[in-house]
Amino acid sequence: MAASDTAAVDKRRVILDAAVRVFARQGFHTCRVSDIADEAGVAYGLVYHYFSSKDQILDTLFLERWGVMLRAIAEADAAERAPRDKLRAIAGFIVESYRHDPELMKVIIVEVTRAANTFGRTHLAQIREAYEQIGAIVARAQADGVFRSEITPEFAALAFYGLIEQVLTGWIFDSAPVRDDELERAKGLIVETICRGLER
Amino acid sequence: MAASDTAAVDKRRVILDAAVRVFARQGFHTCRVSDIADEAGVAYGLVYHYFSSKDQILDTLFLERWGVMLRAIAEADAAERAPRDKLRAIAGFIVESYRHDPELMKVIIVEVTRAANTFGRTHLAQIREAYEQIGAIVARAQADGVFRSEITPEFAALAFYGLIEQVLTGWIFDSAPVRDDELERAKGLIVETICRGLER
Amino acid sequence: MAASDTAAVDKRRVILDAAVRVFARQGFHTCRVSDIADEAGVAYGLVYHYFSSKDQILDTLFLERWGVMLRAIAEADAAERAPRDKLRAIAGFIVESYRHDPELMKVIIVEVTRAANTFGRTHLAQIREAYEQIGAIVARAQADGVFRSEITPEFAALAFYGLIEQVLTGWIFDSAPVRDDELERAKGLIVETICRGLER
Amino acid sequence: MAASDTAAVDKRRVILDAAVRVFARQGFHTCRVSDIADEAGVAYGLVYHYFSSKDQILDTLFLERWGVMLRAIAEADAAERAPRDKLRAIAGFIVESYRHDPELMKVIIVEVTRAANTFGRTHLAQIREAYEQIGAIVARAQADGVFRSEITPEFAALAFYGLIEQVLTGWIFDSAPVRDDELERAKGLIVETICRGLER
DNA sequence: CATGAATGAGACTTCATTCAT
DNA sequence: TATGAATGAAGTCTCATTCAT
Numbered sequence: 001m002a003a004s005d006t007a008a009v010d011k012r013r014v015i016l017d018a019a020v021r022v023f024a025r026q027g028f029h030t031c032r033v034s035d036i037a038d039e040a041g042v043a044y045g046l047v048y049h050y051f052s053s054k055d056q057i058l059d060t061l062f063l064e065r066w067g068v069m070l071r072a073i074a075e076a077d078a079a080e081r082a083p084r085d086k087l088r089a090i091a092g093f094i095v096e097s098y099r100h101d102p103e104l105m106k107v108i109i110v111e112v113t114r115a116a117n118t119f120g121r122t123h124l125a126q127i128r129e130a131y132e133q134i135g136a137i138v139a140r141a142q143a144d145g146v147f148r149s150e151i152t153p154e155f156a157a158l159a160f161y162g163l164i165e166q167v168l169t170g171w172i173f174d175s176a177p178v179r180d181d182e183l184e185r186a187k188g189l190i191v192e193t194i195c196r197g198l199e200r
Numbered sequence: 201m202a203a204s205d206t207a208a209v210d211k212r213r214v215i216l217d218a219a220v221r222v223f224a225r226q227g228f229h230t231c232r233v234s235d236i237a238d239e240a241g242v243a244y245g246l247v248y249h250y251f252s253s254k255d256q257i258l259d260t261l262f263l264e265r266w267g268v269m270l271r272a273i274a275e276a277d278a279a280e281r282a283p284r285d286k287l288r289a290i291a292g293f294i295v296e297s298y299r300h301d302p303e304l305m306k307v308i309i310v311e312v313t314r315a316a317n318t319f320g321r322t323h324l325a326q327i328r329e330a331y332e333q334i335g336a337i338v339a340r341a342q343a344d345g346v347f348r349s350e351i352t353p354e355f356a357a358l359a360f361y362g363l364i365e366q367v368l369t370g371w372i373f374d375s376a377p378v379r380d381d382e383l384e385r386a387k388g389l390i391v392e393t394i395c396r397g398l399e400r
Numbered sequence: 401m402a403a404s405d406t407a408a409v410d411k412r413r414v415i416l417d418a419a420v421r422v423f424a425r426q427g428f429h430t431c432r433v434s435d436i437a438d439e440a441g442v443a444y445g446l447v448y449h450y451f452s453s454k455d456q457i458l459d460t461l462f463l464e465r466w467g468v469m470l471r472a473i474a475e476a477d478a479a480e481r482a483p484r485d486k487l488r489a490i491a492g493f494i495v496e497s498y499r500h501d502p503e504l505m506k507v508i509i510v511e512v513t514r515a516a517n518t519f520g521r522t523h524l525a526q527i528r529e530a531y532e533q534i535g536a537i538v539a540r541a542q543a544d545g546v547f548r549s550e551i552t553p554e555f556a557a558l559a560f561y562g563l564i565e566q567v568l569t570g571w572i573f574d575s576a577p578v579r580d581d582e583l584e585r586a587k588g589l590i591v592e593t594i595c596r597g598l599e600r
Numbered sequence: 601m602a603a604s605d606t607a608a609v610d611k612r613r614v615i616l617d618a619a620v621r622v623f624a625r626q627g628f629h630t631c632r633v634s635d636i637a638d639e640a641g642v643a644y645g646l647v648y649h650y651f652s653s654k655d656q657i658l659d660t661l662f663l664e665r666w667g668v669m670l671r672a673i674a675e676a677d678a679a680e681r682a683p684r685d686k687l688r689a690i691a692g693f694i695v696e697s698y699r700h701d702p703e704l705m706k707v708i709i710v711e712v713t714r715a716a717n718t719f720g721r722t723h724l725a726q727i728r729e730a731y732e733q734i735g736a737i738v739a740r741a742q743a744d745g746v747f748r749s750e751i752t753p754e755f756a757a758l759a760f761y762g763l764i765e766q767v768l769t770g771w772i773f774d775s776a777p778v779r780d781d782e783l784e785r786a787k788g789l790i791v792e793t794i795c796r797g798l799e800r
Numbered sequence: 801c802a803t804g805a806a807t808g809a810g811a812c813t814t815c816a817t818t819c820a821t
Numbered sequence: 822t823a824t825g826a827a828t829g830a831a832g833t834c835t836c837a838t839t840c841a842t
Contacts, residue, residue, distance in 0.1 A: 445808060446807075
């Protein structure tokens with residue numbers, strides 16, 4: 001394949017990226033499939049050539065991104081470092097994900113992880129997987145005596161991940177884009193807030 | 201009111217209560233107005249006699265309950281007590297609200313406070329009012345030297361309210377009803393987790 | 401109900417009657433639900449208020465009419481008369497059905513009894529019920545020695561009902577309406593053709 | 601043609617044969633062009649290389665087969681034999697056609713000769729050609745005094761061809777394949793039933 | 801207050817057909 | 822000849838809302 005072909009567009013990708021923008025702007029339930037096609041600059045039917053339904057587009061976006069996050073959490077845990085640093089790495093990764101693609105994160109949080117009746121339920125197992133990984137980090141820190149044991153690992157994971165999601169939700173609700181220094185500051189505050197409650 | 205009238209039902213209330221159950225079970229977007237009428241045992245059209253739209257039913261449910269909560273927060277703050285006890289009162293009130301009517305709380309959280317594109321945006325001012333009240337408590341505690349100042353009041357409010365909502369979300373996603381001792385335990389953990397991070 | 405209310409229209413009936421005309425004119429697969437609504441002079445949605453799907457409209461038309469026919473066959477058999485006269489009564493009834501409502505008969509034959517892949521298969525049991533009733537008449541005539549036994553009752557029923565349907569199909573394919581004397585003549589020919597083959 | 605070419609497949613033929621199976625299984629209206637391509641094991645677009653439309657595939661199948669049948673009828677008539685034997689030859693040919701390729705016969709009967717609104721109307725002239733050939737045999741038999749004249753040749757042709765088609769339709773509706781002895785028996789019964797009604 | 805028939809805009813999805821390679 | 826991505830018109834069904842009674 002010639003170098004000039006590098007520019008060849010992957011229409012499937014174009015549609016997924018367009019869907020992120022449309023879902024973020026209008027919400028999953030409020031947008032129409034034609035909005036996605038228009039945003040992507042492709043014909044209506046092509047959306048259905050690549051995806052079997054509007055639902056499946058969101059499923060795909062979620063699973064793609066969530067898989068990346070689960071791997072990032074696993075990596076954060078694998079490294080040899082203090083529990084607080086592991087949590088900092090995780091919080092940092094998620095905040096960076098937001099910096100890099102705030103629309104995608106908005107879609108995933110608003111339309112999936114917090115949608116208890118629809119996609120949240122569908123992907124419950126995946127979502128809980130993240131909680132469990134974080135809980136495992138806490139549990140080990142407790143076994144090592146670094147964290148105190150008054151708070152269960154499950155609850156700690158809930159508090160940690162919940163705080164991150166809440167911070168992101170605040171940004172999501174904001175109309176103005178978030179400043180870089182706010183992003184940096186948030187990383188520190190999240191870890192500080194949670195770890196002070198956990199450390200001996 | 202005569203004794204015989206005691207049984208007279210307030211149809212408007214019946215419809216609102218039915219809407220809570222239907223919204224909780226099926227979600228706002230997935231249910232139909234006729235589902236609400238059926239659940240309430242009233243005729244289709246009567247829903248529109250009392251409410252101007254499906255949206256307005258949810259608006260009503262939210263504003264009713266949110267007003268109660270804002271007053272409860274204000275009261276918790278008004279009393280003469282330590283910041284930690286004020287936060288405990290607030291967390292306690294919200295958890296008790298869940299114990300008393302989990303379906304209503306599910307609807308409010310899932311369909312409003314986390315719905316960034318629809319009702320969440322509509323009621324943004326109301327929602328932020330709660331954050332601000334909590335933030336004010338923290339700010340005053342910091343001014344009094346009870347809480348340290350590394351964490352801004354806004355962030356502290358976010359973390360506090362966010363943790364509560366996350367705990368409730370965990371229960372909402374669960375299929376089984378929550379046991380009483382879990383509810384009690386959660387109150388303590390929420391306050392403990394957050395205050396350890398805030399107190400000097 | 402006042403006499404003036406007699407004119408109150410049963411919209412469900414109006415829709416069914418319109419559907420007959422539309423199905424007859426355009427065919428079930430080629431027409432749109434909006435064509436039926438237009439023909440009936442009602443709003444699109446009302447069709448779905450009374451029927452759950454386009455299919456169900458045809459099902460209803462078929463079952464209504466087929467039930468009438470099965471009862472007519474049973475009555476023809478119940479009367480005390482020669483087998484040939486019973487068959488004449490049945491052929492007469494079906495031909496009269498065509499005279500009375502040729503469009504309905506066209507729809508039932510073209511879209512149901514001959515649609516082996518779709519509605520014909522759905523209503524196979526009902527369709528076979530007619531064959532069996534006719535077969536029973538033949539069988540009894542054979543037992544009584546009026547008809548010879550070389551031809552099985554099942555085959556005789558097939559031939560009899562098949563000839564009727566074929567005659568009607570010929571008319572259906574015709575563009576011109578059938579003259580009354582043709583209808584009368586057909587009754588005699590059908591019975592004559594079949595009974596000569598059956599009688600001793 | 602070289603020996604090595606013997607294995608060369610005629611893709612057009614492959615597509616036609618696949619279409620027969622797909623039309624028989626799912627019905628013309630219910631199947632998609634892609635189903636035919638899949639069944640044939642060829643690419644989607646190739647269907648449109650050989651045929652201008654989905655309709656044209658069915659037209660081709662019908663005209664191919666119907667032409668064979670018309671020639672068979674003409675041959676049956678050309679031979680020097682009794683009218684009854686001519687009709688026997690015709691019935692035999694059609695029943696043998698069914699034995700040889702039941703799916704093709706199903707498609708032709710269900711989707712064309714009985715589809716009064718669509719293909720049946722398109723090919724009306726071809727279909728009537730068969731009736732007329734049969735009618736001509738009867739007419740000549742009547743002129744020769746072998747058949748009686750009470751029944752018009754047109755009606756006799758209708759009854760004869762109609763009975764054959766009805767017998768085949770019975771088989772088509774059956775889920776089980778037809779046994780050979782049933783096929784043989786049917787040939788005799790068809791001729792016997794009709795000729796007894798026609799012969800002096 | 802109460803009923804539920806009636807309205808009609810709108811959304812998803814399908815699929816025959818075209819076309820660039 | 823062969824491929825399958827791309828197109829977009831069309832159709833079914835849903836459902837919030839209105840209205841006559």
